[in-house]
Amino acid sequence: MSFRTATCGVLASKQAPVHFLKALNGASTRAGLRPSFIVIHRFQTTSGDRRTISTADSSTKEFFPKHPTERLSKTEAAWPHPIYTCEQMQAVTIAHREAKTMSDRVAFFAVRVLRRGLDFATGYKHDKAVALNKRDPAAANKKYAMDEGKYMIRNVFLESVAGVPGMVAGMLRHLRSMRQMKRDNGWIETLLEESYNERMHLLTFLQMTKPGWFMRLMVLGAQGVWFNALFAAYLISPRTVHRFVGYLEEEAVITYTRQIADIDAGRLPQWEKLQAPEIAIDYWKMPEGHRTMRDLLMYIRADESKHREVNHTLGNLDQNQDPNPYVSEYKDLTKPHPTKGLEHLRPTGWERNEVI
Ligand SMILES: [Fe+2]
Numbered sequence: 001m002s003f004r005t006a007t008c009g010v011l012a013s014k015q016a017p018v019h020f021l022k023a024l025n026g027a028s029t030r031a032g033l034r035p036s037f038i039v040i041h042r043f044q045t046t047s048g049d050r051r052t053i054s055t056a057d058s059s060t061k062e063f064f065p066k067h068p069t070e071r072l073s074k075t076e077a078a079w080p081h082p083i084y085t086c087e088q089m090q091a092v093t094i095a096h097r098e099a100k101t102m103s104d105r106v107a108f109f110a111v112r113v114l115r116r117g118l119d120f121a122t123g124y125k126h127d128k129a130v131a132l133n134k135r136d137p138a139a140a141n142k143k144y145a146m147d148e149g150k151y152m153i154r155n156v157f158l159e160s161v162a163g164v165p166g167m168v169a170g171m172l173r174h175l176r177s178m179r180q181m182k183r184d185n186g187w188i189e190t191l192l193e194e195s196y197n198e199r200m201h202l203l204t205f206l207q208m209t210k211p212g213w214f215m216r217l218m219v220l221g222a223q224g225v226w227f228n229a230l231f232a233a234y235l236i237s238p239r240t241v242h243r244f245v246g247y248l249e250e251e252a253v254i255t256y257t258r259q260i261a262d263i264d265a266g267r268l269p270q271w272e273k274l275q276a277p278e279i280a281i282d283y284w285k286m287p288e289g290h291r292t293m294r295d296l297l298m299y300i301r302a303d304e305s306k307h308r309e310v311n312h313t314l315g316n317l318d319q320n321q322d323p324n325p326y327v328s329e330y331k332d333l334t335k336p337h338p339t340k341g342l343e344h345l346r347p348t349g350w351e352r353n354e355v356i
């Protein structure tokens with residue numbers, strides 16, 4: 001309940017960036033932020049007087065420098081984001097779809113393996129931390145506490161791989177539609193839009209960080225393996241891949257829920273009043289007074305919950321025949337049905353007989 005009031009009630013402070021910078025400069029060496037992974041370097045105030053504040057590293061530049069042209073004033077996003085309300089975002093919960101078929105079990109096992117690997121690579125040991133915290137809170141805090149830098153490493157890496165499955169699936173369905181000379185029934189757009197949305201998550205985090213060479217290498221390597229693995233997997237069993245992404249998104253919702261809870265518990269002081277970057281305010285149309293890092297994480301978590309629902313739903317459908325329920329019109333408008341927004345949440349996906 002604590003974060004309900006915080007999201008809807010907290011007003012942004014113009015002092016936040018200054019506090020954040022001081023805290024970061026003071027903590028950067030003792031907290032072991034692994035600068036080769038990432039350097040947090042840019043943020044802004046809520047009002048019009050945006051400013052860029054860099055760390056002491058004078059080589060740090062604007063991550064996406066603007067290139068003014070003679071004739072263009074602004075380039076808008078091709079896929080406008082649906083508007084989320086405070087109440088809708090607060091209604092997002094951690095959920096798990098039970099693995100019922102062999103395909104489900106394969107998908108769930110693959111996600112468990114990946115999760116372990118990523119936890120190891122990014123120093124994220126939530127379960128161990130909770131267990132030790134029960135016996136010795138001080139020792140748990142010293143040994144396992146996640147700070148802003150560690151979370152940011154995790155978020156950048158996660159989002160850099162999250163944008164791949166939708167693009168692979170959309171691309172393969174696009175090629176199949178042309179190859180077999182038949183309609184796709186609306187799946188491609190939703191899949192590509194999901195990739196676009198994940199890339200916006202990444203670009204938003206990159207406005208607040210500067211990945212080091214090691215992180216770039218990890219992303220490059222992961223993308224090379226990840227794209228090809230998904231390409232092969234989607235050719236073999238698209239249903240399993242959608243279920244796999246559904247399970248992956250369950251984990252994403254858990255990760256962002258923990259970050260929000262950590263902010264609320266005062267464990268991430270540098271994020272408490274940190275402001276969302278301009279790219280995020282534009283994309284999510286974040287209202288005035290609701291543009292903190294915490295608000296941003298609420299938006300991103302809601303997106304992940306939508307991907308969770310969409311992919312679990314797509315995993316329930318006939319991959320060859322069924323239209324995409326998220327872009328279809330329904331005969332009976334009195335019954336809840338899938339939408340692009342958060343109107344009718346169904347965390348474990350819609351069953352086929354409910355939507356087709
Ligand atoms: Fe994401």
Ligand SMILES: [Fe+2]
Nearest residue numbers: 162249304307
């Ligand atoms: Fe996602």
